[in-house]
Amino acid sequence: MELSALKTKVYIKEALKDERLRDAVDKATQTAIKKRADKVQQIPYWEELRHKAHAVKRQVMENLDTYLETFEQRCQDNGVVVHWAEDAQEAQQIIRKIARANNVKTVVKSKSLTTEEIHLNKFLIENDIETLETDLGEYIVQLLDEIPSHLTAPALHLTRKDVGRVFHEKLGVYYTEEPTELLTIARQKLREKFLAADMGISGANFAIAESGSVVIVENEANARLTVGLPRVHVAVLGIEKLLPSFRELPVSLKLLPVSATGQKQTVYVNIISSPLRQLTGEGPEQVHVVLLDNGRSKILADPQLRETLFCIRCGACLNACPIYQQVGGHAYGWVYMGPIGITLIPQFLGDMEGRYAPYVSSLCGACYHACPVRINIPHHLLKLRNEIVESGHTMKVEKIGIKMWAFLAKHPRLYRFATWFPGKLQKLHPKPFPAPGYTKERALGTFDSKGFRKRFYEMQKGKKS
Numbered sequence: 001m002e003l004s005a006l007k008t009k010v011y012i013k014e015a016l017k018d019e020r021l022r023d024a025v026d027k028a029t030q031t032a033i034k035k036r037a038d039k040v041q042q043i044p045y046w047e048e049l050r051h052k053a054h055a056v057k058r059q060v061m062e063n064l065d066t067y068l069e070t071f072e073q074r075c076q077d078n079g080v081v082v083h084w085a086e087d088a089q090e091a092q093q094i095i096r097k098i099a100r101a102n103n104v105k106t107v108v109k110s111k112s113l114t115t116e117e118i119h120l121n122k123f124l125i126e127n128d129i130e131t132l133e134t135d136l137g138e139y140i141v142q143l144l145d146e147i148p149s150h151l152t153a154p155a156l157h158l159t160r161k162d163v164g165r166v167f168h169e170k171l172g173v174y175y176t177e178e179p180t181e182l183l184t185i186a187r188q189k190l191r192e193k194f195l196a197a198d199m200g201i202s203g204a205n206f207a208i209a210e211s212g213s214v215v216i217v218e219n220e221a222n223a224r225l226t227v228g229l230p231r232v233h234v235a236v237l238g239i240e241k242l243l244p245s246f247r248e249l250p251v252s253l254k255l256l257p258v259s260a261t262g263q264k265q266t267v268y269v270n271i272i273s274s275p276l277r278q279l280t281g282e283g284p285e286q287v288h289v290v291l292l293d294n295g296r297s298k299i300l301a302d303p304q305l306r307e308t309l310f311c312i313r314c315g316a317c318l319n320a321c322p323i324y325q326q327v328g329g330h331a332y333g334w335v336y337m338g339p340i341g342i343t344l345i346p347q348f349l350g351d352m353e354g355r356y357a358p359y360v361s362s363l364c365g366a367c368y369h370a371c372p373v374r375i376n377i378p379h380h381l382l383k384l385r386n387e388i389v390e391s392g393h394t395m396k397v398e399k400i401g402i403k404m405w406a407f408l409a410k411h412p413r414l415y416r417f418a419t420w421f422p423g424k425l426q427k428l429h430p431k432p433f434p435a436p437g438y439t440k441e442r443a444l445g446t447f448d449s450k451g452f453r454k455r456f457y458e459m460q461k462g463k464k465s
């Protein structure tokens with residue numbers, strides 16, 4: 001599935017017409033909101049945790065170079081090979097090189113948005129390496145040749161019936177919509193692949209600088225099997241994932257599951273610090289870490305927008321967003337979606353390709369209130385909108401409108417006429433004027449026959465008398 005952020009308006013229109021999709025997304029997000037709220041209520045120091053996480057992330061971003069160097073050094077001390085990738089292409093080449101050097105034919109992956117960002121599956125499959133997603137949601141969207149529609153629930157846009165149909169059509173199994181049966185089918189298919197895989201690829205939720213460790217939280221144990229069974233493991237992580245030490249980890253481990261799935265704690269917390277096979281006789285023989293920049297340094301250089309790198313990909317802002325609730329994740333046209341996605345799209349893809357994204361928001365602020373690390377998303381969206389206007393990438397009709405308004409504002413007589421005339425015209429035609437596109441979905445008000453200026457002067461007079 002090839003999506004483009006430039007087509008977001010088309011995707012939104014399509015999504016709004018799709019009742020089944022809207023129903024599935026609405027149900028899933030409302031359930032997630034409720035579960036999260038229930039858990040938050042049980043944690044009296046929730047706001048304190050949010051402030052703490054924000055402060056830790058700020059401190060990490062301000063000293064990221066030092067933490068990255070420490071992380072690299074500790075990894076090397078532990079026998080982990082560290083690779084630096086400036087962009088997606090470099091990351092792909094590094095992983096291909098590791099695969100070739102180890103004669104890798106099959107790869108199992110655990111859920112990783114960073115590998116989605118670099119289109120790793122497509123690249124590996126094109127290079128004759130069988131690549132299989134093992135998180136249940138990711139497995140389903142891979143069968144459909146789609147990308148995830150949510151940061152933590154990749155198949156959130158699908159119902160049980162949809163999943164039953166996908167399994168029936170793609171795996172040739174009998175149709176069922178029973179969750180336990182669907183789970184058993186997926187488990188049987190995936191177990192064979194885990195046992196046969198030469199290489200495991202994961203992302204990371206956090207990376208600990210002080211010890212050179214990668215932390216992956218999960219519920220399904222697929223990450224555990226991805227890390228533990230194949231002889232080679234590769235963890236791909238964005239450079240912003242660092243935490244100074246294990247002391248800062250508990251705050252994140254508390255905030256993430258509550259915000260993501262409404263759980264007090266995830267079922268598994270995997271910590272990878274070294275290739276274990278030499279020590280214990282099991283686990284990977286080699287561990288590689290690919291540190292991905294892919295535009296993050298540029299974001300880091302902006303003192304305000306670097307806050308968007310604080311994101312721990314919990315998905316709470318997506319669930320809270322009234323727009324996401326209506327259209328789901330594919331409508332945004334890129335791997336990061338929802339409120340945080342629309343801040344990242346122009347920053348990663350540039351003002352040209354990402355010019356529509358920051359406008360897919362009502363700026364209601366629900367995302368900011370839901371965010372466990374207190375990222376002020378509406379504030380950043382305003383800055384990004386400003387940058388898009390400055391770079392000249394706004395719509396023609398908007399540019400013409402603003403130019404006309406600026407011209408009128410500099411010519412008071414014309415301005416007065418332009419604001420007086422529609423009111424008079426409205427008297428002759430008492431119904432709302434047609435506005436193509438706008439009035440298709442909603443009513444346009446009528447022009448006031450007096451106009452703002454007249455009313456304003458009348459008010460002033462009234463105050464004085």
Ligand code: SF4
Nearest residue numbers: 311312314315317371
């Ligand atoms: S911006 Fe905040 S709420 Fe949204 S995914 Fe990131 S951490 Fe979660």
